[in-house]
Amino acid sequence: MASDVAVPGTRRGRRNDPERRDRIIDACLDVIAEAGVAGTSHRKVAEAAGVPLGSMTYYFAGMDDLLHEAFTRFAVTGSEQFVRRMSDAADHDSARAAVVAIITEDVFGSARDLVLTHELYTLAARRAEYRTITSAWMARSRAALELHFDPETARQLDALIEGLTIHRALDAETRDAAEVVRAVERIAVPVRTAALIAPTPLPEG
Amino acid sequence: MASDVAVPGTRRGRRNDPERRDRIIDACLDVIAEAGVAGTSHRKVAEAAGVPLGSMTYYFAGMDDLLHEAFTRFAVTGSEQFVRRMSDAADHDSARAAVVAIITEDVFGSARDLVLTHELYTLAARRAEYRTITSAWMARSRAALELHFDPETARQLDALIEGLTIHRALDAETRDAAEVVRAVERIAVPVRTAALIAPTPLPEG
DNA sequence: ACCCGATGTGTACAGACGTACTCATTTGTG
DNA sequence: CACAAATGAGTACGTCTGTACACATCGGGT
Numbered sequence: 001m002a003s004d005v006a007v008p009g010t011r012r013g014r015r016n017d018p019e020r021r022d023r024i025i026d027a028c029l030d031v032i033a034e035a036g037v038a039g040t041s042h043r044k045v046a047e048a049a050g051v052p053l054g055s056m057t058y059y060f061a062g063m064d065d066l067l068h069e070a071f072t073r074f075a076v077t078g079s080e081q082f083v084r085r086m087s088d089a090a091d092h093d094s095a096r097a098a099v100v101a102i103i104t105e106d107v108f109g110s111a112r113d114l115v116l117t118h119e120l121y122t123l124a125a126r127r128a129e130y131r132t133i134t135s136a137w138m139a140r141s142r143a144a145l146e147l148h149f150d151p152e153t154a155r156q157l158d159a160l161i162e163g164l165t166i167h168r169a170l171d172a173e174t175r176d177a178a179e180v181v182r183a184v185e186r187i188a189v190p191v192r193t194a195a196l197i198a199p200t201p202l203p204e205g
Numbered sequence: 206m207a208s209d210v211a212v213p214g215t216r217r218g219r220r221n222d223p224e225r226r227d228r229i230i231d232a233c234l235d236v237i238a239e240a241g242v243a244g245t246s247h248r249k250v251a252e253a254a255g256v257p258l259g260s261m262t263y264y265f266a267g268m269d270d271l272l273h274e275a276f277t278r279f280a281v282t283g284s285e286q287f288v289r290r291m292s293d294a295a296d297h298d299s300a301r302a303a304v305v306a307i308i309t310e311d312v313f314g315s316a317r318d319l320v321l322t323h324e325l326y327t328l329a330a331r332r333a334e335y336r337t338i339t340s341a342w343m344a345r346s347r348a349a350l351e352l353h354f355d356p357e358t359a360r361q362l363d364a365l366i367e368g369l370t371i372h373r374a375l376d377a378e379t380r381d382a383a384e385v386v387r388a389v390e391r392i393a394v395p396v397r398t399a400a401l402i403a404p405t406p407l408p409e410g
Numbered sequence: 411a412c413c414c415g416a417t418g419t420g421t422a423c424a425g426a427c428g429t430a431c432t433c434a435t436t437t438g439t440g
Numbered sequence: 441c442a443c444a445a446a447t448g449a450g451t452a453c454g455t456c457t458g459t460a461c462a463c464a465t466c467g468g469g470t
Contacts, residue, residue, distance in 0.1 A: 036242075037241075037243055038241070038242055042458065043458095052418080053421090055418070056459090057460075058418060063459095115330045115331055118323065118326050121326075121371065122320075122326075124375050125323045131376075134375040135377055135378075138372060138375070138376045139378070155384065156391065158368070159365060159368030159379070160361075160364060161368065162367065162372060163364030163368030166367055167343060167360070167367060169330065170326060170330065170340070171336075171339060172340055173343070173347075174343075179357060182357070186361065186392055246426075247427080258449085259450060259451085260449075261428085261429090262430075263447080263449085268429095412470085413468105413469090413470090415467095418464085418465080419465095421460100422459105422461090423459090424458100424459100426456085426458105427454105428455090429454100431453100432450090433448105433449085435449095436447080437446080438443105439442100439443090439445100440444105
């Protein structure tokens with residue numbers, strides 16, 4: 001180990017390399033995705049980023065600081081993709097199709113993001129300082145959905161995306177894409193007719 | 206430390222105390238709820254359960270074995286509560302009310318269960334052996350919902366419960382109980398009229 | 411030309427961790 | 441009554457952890 005890194009006496013001194021900080025954050029997300037927050041350590045991240053161990057405490061106040069920055073970046077880039085998909089949609093139909101695509105593609109297309117999302121939620125469930133990240137993320141998602149749906153529908157769609165994504169990932173059964181389409185259609189009624197269907201008391205017979 | 210536990214020369218030998226194993230599992234869930242899987246260690250669980258450290262490796266093959274058993278118990282007791290609520294409901298109306306209650310009460314009423322759920326999901330997202338636990342849990346939940354709703358509605362309701370619970374826990378905004386009622390009503394149309402609404406192409410407006 | 415502060419690195423340390431292993435104790439059996 | 445197996449406790453060991461800190465290196469000011 002440590003054959004390519006930490007050759008004594010080389011590459012030291014003043015360089016002011018902000019890129020290095022970014023690389024560490026990205027590497028941190030990689031490590032979290034692979035080993036979980038539980039298995040994330042300064043050493044693993046340093047090795048993944050190709051920086052010496054000392055850089056960890058130099059660039060970040062501590063492990064929590066690093067995790068916070070990493071998940072903030074994850075949430076920001078994630079919601080950016082979400083917003084882009086929604087603003088690319090021209091009408092309600094394509095917006096609904098985009099929602100279906102987001103669900104069936106497992107959040108943003110990779111298992112990595114799913115794992116990272118759960119790690120973030122787990123942290124947020126216990127620690128309020130991470131909840132600001134999830135709150136901001138959900139707020140951006142809802143705002144994107146509100147480009148095409150009324151606020152209440154947006155919130156419900158957001159929740160449906162969350163639930164269906166999780167169930168499709170963690171359970172072998174809920175995998176039928178056509179069913180996802182129908183689920184979205186039950187919620188995402190066009191704005192003008194939503195009021196006619198949703199709050200109406202259900203027929204009993 | 207270790208003043209009430211581990212007095213040398215006392216309480217040793219053959220006792221065959223299955224209760225002790227249970228106590229360790231319960232204590233393990235307590236520790237996970239408080240410190241997360243990341244912060245769970247043999248020592249903390251042993252202290253919480255009031256057993257010596259050596260009992261950890263005696264009763265369980267290792268940390269993973271302990272976690273697996275703990276989460277299995279958690280999932281079983283959790284789904285039992287879910288099933289009971291559903292079978293207690295007499296008709297569709299009270300079933301829908303029960304679903305709303307489950308969501309608004311944060312899974313089963315405590316933040317502890319929410320945290321544990323996320324910890325389990327995080328594990329399951331990465332490791333297939335924990336996914337059998339989540340799969341079984343979701344299957345039991347769906348079966349309970351199918352006492353009152355058709356299979357597709359049950360799956361969608363299950364997903365909605367998941368998503369709304371998470372969003373209500375991790376986001377300060379989605380807290381209006383009346384909105385939960387309306388969300389459930391959009392999905393949980395009575396069996397006979399569901400076919401009339403759900404698969405129908407949406408009016409374009 | 412020289413030096414000083416800024417910037418980044420290498421290492422050492424104290425503690426916590428999982429687990430293996432030895433040994434004490436009790437209970438069923440002969 | 442004695443013995444052996446079952447059961448559980450205590451401890452020690454090697455590994456890995458976060459973090460502090462001394463120090464090397466370089467750019468810019470004089």
